[in-house]
Amino acid sequence: MTSYRLRWQRKHWRARALRKGRELQAVSDRTSDIGPDDVLLFCTFRNEDVRLPFFFDYYRKLGINHFLMIDNGSADNGPAFAQEQPDVSLWRTDAPYGEARYGVDWLTYLQGRYADGRWALTVDVDEFFVYPFCDTRPIRALADWLDASEVRSFGAMLLDMYPKGPVGQTEYARGDNPFETASWFDPGNYFMTQNKLLKNLWIQGGPRARSFFAAKPKQAPALNKIPFVKWRKPYAYVSSTHMMLPRGLNLVYDQQGGEKTSGILLHAKFLNTFGDRATEEAQRAEHYRNGQEYKTYAERHGTDPDLWCQWSEQYINWRQLEVLGLMSKGNWA
Amino acid sequence: MSLGVIMLVHTAFDRAEQMVRHWAAAACPVVVHVDSNVPDATYDAFMRSVADLADVRFCARHRCEWGTWGLVAASQEAATVLLEDFPDVQHAFLASGACLPLRSIADLIGYLKAQPDTDFIESATTADVPWTVGGLDRERFTLRFPFAWKKHRRLFDWFVKLQQILGYRRNIPEGIRPHMGSQWWCLTRQTLDAILQDPNRDTYDAYFRKVWIPDESYYQTLTRLHTRKVESRSLTLAKFDYQGKPHIFFDDHAELLQRSKSFVARKIWRDADQLYQMFPLPSDPLGAAEEPNSGAVDRVFSQAVERRTLGRAGLYMQSRYPSIDRQTNVAAAPYAVLQGLSDVFPDFQPWLTRQTGAQVHGHLFAKDRAHFADDSDVYRGGLSDNARLRDYNGKMFLTNLIWNGRDEHHCFQFGPADTQDICWTLAKDTNASIWVVSGAWSIPLFSSGRSASDIRAEAARLQRIEDKFLKVLRSPDARARINIMTLAQFIEAPMDVLQTIIDEIAGHRGNALKEVPKMADLTGLPDFLQDLKNQGMHPFLTGDITVGNTQAPKPISRRKPYVISTK
Numbered sequence: 001m002t003s004y005r006l007r008w009q010r011k012h013w014r015a016r017a018l019r020k021g022r023e024l025q026a027v028s029d030r031t032s033d034i035g036p037d038d039v040l041l042f043c044t045f046r047n048e049d050v051r052l053p054f055f056f057d058y059y060r061k062l063g064i065n066h067f068l069m070i071d072n073g074s075a076d077n078g079p080a081f082a083q084e085q086p087d088v089s090l091w092r093t094d095a096p097y098g099e100a101r102y103g104v105d106w107l108t109y110l111q112g113r114y115a116d117g118r119w120a121l122t123v124d125v126d127e128f129f130v131y132p133f134c135d136t137r138p139i140r141a142l143a144d145w146l147d148a149s150e151v152r153s154f155g156a157m158l159l160d161m162y163p164k165g166p167v168g169q170t171e172y173a174r175g176d177n178p179f180e181t182a183s184w185f186d187p188g189n190y191f192m193t194q195n196k197l198l199k200n201l202w203i204q205g206g207p208r209a210r211s212f213f214a215a216k217p218k219q220a221p222a223l224n225k226i227p228f229v230k231w232r233k234p235y236a237y238v239s240s241t242h243m244m245l246p247r248g249l250n251l252v253y254d255q256q257g258g259e260k261t262s263g264i265l266l267h268a269k270f271l272n273t274f275g276d277r278a279t280e281e282a283q284r285a286e287h288y289r290n291g292q293e294y295k296t297y298a299e300r301h302g303t304d305p306d307l308w309c310q311w312s313e314q315y316i317n318w319r320q321l322e323v324l325g326l327m328s329k330g331n332w333a
Numbered sequence: 334m335s336l337g338v339i340m341l342v343h344t345a346f347d348r349a350e351q352m353v354r355h356w357a358a359a360a361c362p363v364v365v366h367v368d369s370n371v372p373d374a375t376y377d378a379f380m381r382s383v384a385d386l387a388d389v390r391f392c393a394r395h396r397c398e399w400g401t402w403g404l405v406a407a408s409q410e411a412a413t414v415l416l417e418d419f420p421d422v423q424h425a426f427l428a429s430g431a432c433l434p435l436r437s438i439a440d441l442i443g444y445l446k447a448q449p450d451t452d453f454i455e456s457a458t459t460a461d462v463p464w465t466v467g468g469l470d471r472e473r474f475t476l477r478f479p480f481a482w483k484k485h486r487r488l489f490d491w492f493v494k495l496q497q498i499l500g501y502r503r504n505i506p507e508g509i510r511p512h513m514g515s516q517w518w519c520l521t522r523q524t525l526d527a528i529l530q531d532p533n534r535d536t537y538d539a540y541f542r543k544v545w546i547p548d549e550s551y552y553q554t555l556t557r558l559h560t561r562k563v564e565s566r567s568l569t570l571a572k573f574d575y576q577g578k579p580h581i582f583f584d585d586h587a588e589l590l591q592r593s594k595s596f597v598a599r600k601i602w603r604d605a606d607q608l609y610q611m612f613p614l615p616s617d618p619l620g621a622a623e624e625p626n627s628g629a630v631d632r633v634f635s636q637a638v639e640r641r642t643l644g645r646a647g648l649y650m651q652s653r654y655p656s657i658d659r660q661t662n663v664a665a666a667p668y669a670v671l672q673g674l675s676d677v678f679p680d681f682q683p684w685l686t687r688q689t690g691a692q693v694h695g696h697l698f699a700k701d702r703a704h705f706a707d708d709s710d711v712y713r714g715g716l717s718d719n720a721r722l723r724d725y726n727g728k729m730f731l732t733n734l735i736w737n738g739r740d741e742h743h744c745f746q747f748g749p750a751d752t753q754d755i756c757w758t759l760a761k762d763t764n765a766s767i768w769v770v771s772g773a774w775s776i777p778l779f780s781s782g783r784s785a786s787d788i789r790a791e792a793a794r795l796q797r798i799e800d801k802f803l804k805v806l807r808s809p810d811a812r813a814r815i816n817i818m819t820l821a822q823f824i825e826a827p828m829d830v831l832q833t834i835i836d837e838i839a840g841h842r843g844n845a846l847k848e849v850p851k852m853a854d855l856t857g858l859p860d861f862l863q864d865l866k867n868q869g870m871h872p873f874l875t876g877d878i879t880v881g882n883t884q885a886p887k888p889i890s891r892r893k894p895y896v897i898s899t900k
Contacts, residue, residue, distance in 0.1 A: 133583070215722075
């Protein structure tokens, strides 16, 4: 009965994506270059000119073959820059972000159309995917291994990275590696519960829960993500990349005590661009729960937040994250 | 030309071509079998790509699906061609397109020449090997498997179950004893020929056709009938994960593979350019006779299996989330929960820290905030002292605290004035050691100096809460190490209890108590409790407190322990 209901829900999201897909205008369509074995990246952005160069660099080094990008009404040079890239297909829309389920509808539309039968990585411009052996094995190796192990989806928790000292006082210039300044993270204060309906874990915690949401923990942002999926046409993300339908895809964790292989999305949110952004997005109220998260930041923004504490860890590499227990090699050796 | 190769190919044809050329370059004839699922165009292109090599043959094609007879049929087909076309071949080596020779092939030939009568095939009886996945070992030879395990798992399982219930058994042909092992072998011409020419071959083939995963048992069983000498191990280094799927080698395994001294390894990732460039290594005349030693590889991959199946105890994270309620070990390391002791001894916390060197926290689950050992507002791992955040997921607050600091022993104070949601988790955790001095909450009430009538309601509330906690601790589901004593019992002989606690926390480092903690002044406590009784509120959890047992304790002189023998 429940699965029947979820099936209709999934079909609803798919239909909605088809409708919302019409809002997208192709700016440069290079999708004919996509090969059958290519690993694709899907991303929506708005006014991210400063971040895009490093973003493309990072993911090219990881072995992404083609970027499918949606520009949601940027006013800066970002779209022009993206359009120049030979491995980027770019769409544009000025339709409201919130009404497209925070961009998920647009992405679902593109994924259904271009990612069927391929591995698709869905991230934001400030999310950087880290997986076991990512320094020695390209993302294609991960995809092939997951294929061989008959695994369809791969989880990667969002890990908020922050600088030492007030966030507003960092300097981030176009092309910089954000983790040279925002190199710190909380190593062991994440908590989770299981979503009985969709089977995903709901993970919260980290510096945002500790500093901004301690008094209202329920509203602390969700950190569970399933960004890497062997896509099939019927699939749909339900809420950002936090959970999916069919719900079997959400079982990226083991319940018998073993560890499944998992990664991390390093979240470069807390840079000097953060303060302005929080104010702007709070006014725009286009984000989840009308941007309540951004409102909370904006309220706090008067006292430029310093998230660093004496137990913060400085990022070294994926092995460090695996030893701390934030991600796992699982069965991959 | 004494070594011939049978190569099964179904994908990654560019790599397969490369492998064919490696073998051919060492003057080994190769007979290739290509899966009949492969489109003809691909097949033709592959054939053309190695057309320049004289001693390469292609045999008739079979459909090769995992776990089916097709794989055996393919190797039979290829072996027949190999033995017929190349009469000089003395050993036949079964490989796939993803098998990469690690040591020089000349070394392998030399190694085999030195043992001309030996068959290298892993072959063990089903009674002795626990490796099988899915629990079917003996039964794979005695049941029928009409449904594909990969495609119709439920039907497969259902049909197995049905046969088990009905007690169905196939007859094993006379004269054979089922053996199984790695499907990659290297057999002598004599043995392979005998298997293929066996007068009973039709009977055996008909039987194995319906065995589950025959490529792991056909040659392994029949070799035993004809061999002169079996070396029960595979010359191909192949590791399997907990589901029986082969592990894949990547560029960063280069050193591991080199050290393994194995002749051939699989599976190699098709894009592992570095491995394909590096291997096979040039011939090494000095080390030519060296035996393969895959110990390091074994360790790496068995660790992976362990991580995948057992995981790190006490860790709860995005890809390991066992139900906390169903586990016996909740936290990552042993810890102690102390109820009431800090009421009896106001300076208990610093005293215990001095005595044991452990992390002694205050009331971690206090209503106002978490009182960490260092009284900071953020503790190890970034744990906040905020009570609301803590209570939002108390279980994981506890498991995080212990996981982050699992190199140290943690103790914390607990009491009826604290948030009680954590009770069941503590009681069910075999890592918890819980010490309760019941009724000790009466001491701070008594010292507050207020009259019993003021305090009556509060005392009743605390007693109710503590009683509930004690019921939890006494339930049959409680698995922690639990010590409950009344306040009266405790103050009879407090030093003995303290010594036990310290020995348990500090282990061998625990010394005899040098310093006695200062007990709260209990003069007048019996009257106070009597007052409460007079008002109708019986503090039954304190036990029977009399004037006699409320006097300050004297340090006990511990007798020097003589170790007589430690058996």
